[in-house]
Amino acid sequence: MAKLESQPLSAEERAELEELRAEKARREAQEEARREREELAALRAEREKAEEAAANAADAEADRL
Numbered sequence: 001m002a003k004l005e006s007q008p009l010s011a012e013e014r015a016e017l018e019e020l021r022a023e024k025a026r027r028e029a030q031e032e033a034r035r036e037r038e039e040l041a042a043l044r045a046e047r048e049k050a051e052e053a054a055a056n057a058a059d060a061e062a063d064r065l
Contacts, residue, residue: 009017
């Protein structure tokens with residue numbers, strides 16, 4: 001086994017390695033994009049909630065005057 005591990009990869013093995021690395025990179029990029037979309041949606045909702053609260057506070061202040 002140690003002898004096999006010390007041998008350089010064959011062209012076929014190298015091609016498979018590169019293909020698997022590329023596949024892994026694509027999956028990771030897709031996952032990162034999904035997480036970023038979730039974060040964007042959450043931040044938009046947070047901003048909308050803050051803007052609504054500010055508008056309600058302004059309306060309440062205007063009604064008080």
